[in-house]
Amino acid sequence: MVAGAAAVVAVDAEAAIKTITNLPHLGVGFGFRDRYHTDVFVHRSSIDFLEITADHFFRASQAKREQLDLLSRNFTLIPHGLSLSLGSAEGIDDEYLTQLAEIVDVVNPPWWSEHIAFTHAGGIDIGHLTSLPRTRESLEVLGRNIRLAKAAIPTPLILENITESIRYPGDRIDEASFLGDLLEENDCGLLLDVTNLYTNSVNYRFDPLPLIWRLPRERIVQLHFAGGHWQDETLIDSHSTPACDEVWSLLREVLAYADVRGIILERDEKLPPIKEILSEVDRAREMYLQARSNKKPASCEG
Amino acid sequence: MERSFAELQSEIARCLANPAAIDGALKTTLQDFSQQELHAAAETLIRKRVARLRHALPRTSQSLGTTFSECCHQAFRNRSKTTTPSLEDDLDALGRELRRGSPVSPRVIEAYRWECLRHDSITRRWSFRWLVTRYETDSENRRLRLWCVVKIFGRGKLWRLW
Numbered sequence: 001m002v003a004g005a006a007a008v009v010a011v012d013a014e015a016a017i018k019t020i021t022n023l024p025h026l027g028v029g030f031g032f033r034d035r036y037h038t039d040v041f042v043h044r045s046s047i048d049f050l051e052i053t054a055d056h057f058f059r060a061s062q063a064k065r066e067q068l069d070l071l072s073r074n075f076t077l078i079p080h081g082l083s084l085s086l087g088s089a090e091g092i093d094d095e096y097l098t099q100l101a102e103i104v105d106v107v108n109p110p111w112w113s114e115h116i117a118f119t120h121a122g123g124i125d126i127g128h129l130t131s132l133p134r135t136r137e138s139l140e141v142l143g144r145n146i147r148l149a150k151a152a153i154p155t156p157l158i159l160e161n162i163t164e165s166i167r168y169p170g171d172r173i174d175e176a177s178f179l180g181d182l183l184e185e186n187d188c189g190l191l192l193d194v195t196n197l198y199t200n201s202v203n204y205r206f207d208p209l210p211l212i213w214r215l216p217r218e219r220i221v222q223l224h225f226a227g228g229h230w231q232d233e234t235l236i237d238s239h240s241t242p243a244c245d246e247v248w249s250l251l252r253e254v255l256a257y258a259d260v261r262g263i264i265l266e267r268d269e270k271l272p273p274i275k276e277i278l279s280e281v282d283r284a285r286e287m288y289l290q291a292r293s294n295k296k297p298a299s300c301e302g
Numbered sequence: 303m304e305r306s307f308a309e310l311q312s313e314i315a316r317c318l319a320n321p322a323a324i325d326g327a328l329k330t331t332l333q334d335f336s337q338q339e340l341h342a343a344a345e346t347l348i349r350k351r352v353a354r355l356r357h358a359l360p361r362t363s364q365s366l367g368t369t370f371s372e373c374c375h376q377a378f379r380n381r382s383k384t385t386t387p388s389l390e391d392d393l394d395a396l397g398r399e400l401r402r403g404s405p406v407s408p409r410v411i412e413a414y415r416w417e418c419l420r421h422d423s424i425t426r427r428w429s430f431r432w433l434v435t436r437y438e439t440d441s442e443n444r445r446l447r448l449w450c451v452v453k454i455f456g457r458g459k460l461w462r463l464w
Binding site: 088089090118120121122123124126130137138141 | 314
């Protein structure tokens with residue numbers, strides 16, 4: 001399915017952990033949006049890699065295919081899926097998976113990503129990522145769907161934590177344990193969305209740091225960060241503003257804790273001029289490089 | 303029969319995809335929630351409700367106590383599970399049951415209804431449902447149906463239920 005790139009190793013039970021730990025360090029970039037199609041080439045030296053929304057290239061027109069080809073020849077691209085719905089108890093959509101696999105095959109990334117969530121059930125498309133109860137049953141459902149996804153796409157998979165629109169009263173496993181079990185049982189990396197974690201910590205009133213320090217640090221592969229806004233006393237991860245100070249602080253903590261391979265800035269609304277995007281990218285890169293050069297142990301026990 | 307995880311997700315999807323329908327039912331099945339815990343919580347709720355009503359109403363309300371819970375049980379035990387009636391429907395049904403011979407006067411029902419509407423109506427509405435559905439417990443099969451109040455966020459969908 002995927003050509004042998006340097007960072008992709010054969011999937012093998014014994015080599016499984018090596019797959020995650022041997023992933024390359026990509027640096028810092030942002031989520032590609034059409035508005036910045038020209039800008040990314042003008043500012044090529046300021047962008048280490050790009051994340052593409054895989055869904056945007058499904059059933060692509062000729063122009064879209066050419067765009068993908070051009071981007072993949074000039075950047076390392078990480079495909080990010082939106083609607084595979086790995087948490088769906090009724091299973092994942094074969095057609096969606098096939099299209100996702102085609103994108104990964106074309107792009108040949110060191111890893112690809114999706115979400116710890118479900119987006120459809122009972123024939124209904126919810127329209128946004130919905131959280132799962134933290135139970136053994138959820139882990140089994142996720143495991144089942146991840147195995148199917150990995151059978152179709154052998155490239156290493158990393159999973160993103162989401163902003164929780166629902167918290168279930170029946171949660172039986174704490175979040176750090178749930179994530180740890182999920183990643184270990186399925187040999188996946190973690191796409192730690194720092195903004196999502198911060199948003200949840202604000203809305204549900206908990207300290208995110210102890211949670212971070214309990215995550216399996218060797219599996220934290222990539223980070224997302226973004227800005228949000230307040231509405232009706234609720235913090236929304238709208239990806240519509242620059243990141244706030246608290247998100248930058250969490251970013252620094254995670255970088256000190258784990259050997260992160262890449263960081264992506266997300267901006268989906270109120271797209272600013274490219275310079276504003278690159279300003280945040282540059283700041284994140286400075287932190288990323290500083291953390292790598294420090295080579296110090298994490299700020300607390302992991 | 304225990305609701306499957308897939309059915310639970312379908313219900314959630316149905317509610318989230320249609321904000322107008324969220325007022326009806328957002329249900330979850332708690333796998334390990336013990337009956338004792340649920341009973342204790344429901345009984346506490348009943349006592350609180352009764353205490354508030356006793357304080358607010360004249361002597362005719364003295365018959366409250368287990369009577370109120372018994373009336374609830376009487377009213378909703380055989381309710382059809384295919385419909386999701388509104389709070390008004392619930393209270394009307396309860397009122398009819400009570401007027402058939404319960405010592406609890408219709409004024410109690412009105413008082414409770416007013417209490418719900420006077421305070422955060424949605425919270426009280428769900429509390430009332432929680433009270434009622436306690437009696438849907440199937441003790442033999444340990445089947446629980448718990449109506450929960452949840453907070454829902456989401457981009458462009460800021461419905462608040464409490």
